[in-house]
Amino acid sequence: MPHNLNSDDTVSLREALHLEIVINQALVDLLIGKGIITREELLGKIEEIRNELTDHHRSSREQEC
Numbered sequence: 001m002p003h004n005l006n007s008d009d010t011v012s013l014r015e016a017l018h019l020e021i022v023i024n025q026a027l028v029d030l031l032i033g034k035g036i037i038t039r040e041e042l043l044g045k046i047e048e049i050r051n052e053l054t055d056h057h058r059s060s061r062e063q064e065c
Contacts, residue, residue: 011019031037 028042032039032042
């Protein structure tokens with residue numbers, strides 16, 4: 001059943017971003033702490049995704065021209 005939002009359910013963009021950062025950091029800390037991933041693997045994946053996003057953004061701009 002859909003839940004209707006009221007003014008008590010809304011948060012600011014700043015609060016939402018802060019919560020997202022806290023959740024992501026907690027997940028990273030748990031994954032590394034349990035030995036599921038290494039910090040190096042995480043940093044490598046971050047770099048890979050950044051490059052993909054940069055390439056995608058670049059190709060999108062070139063198509064607009």
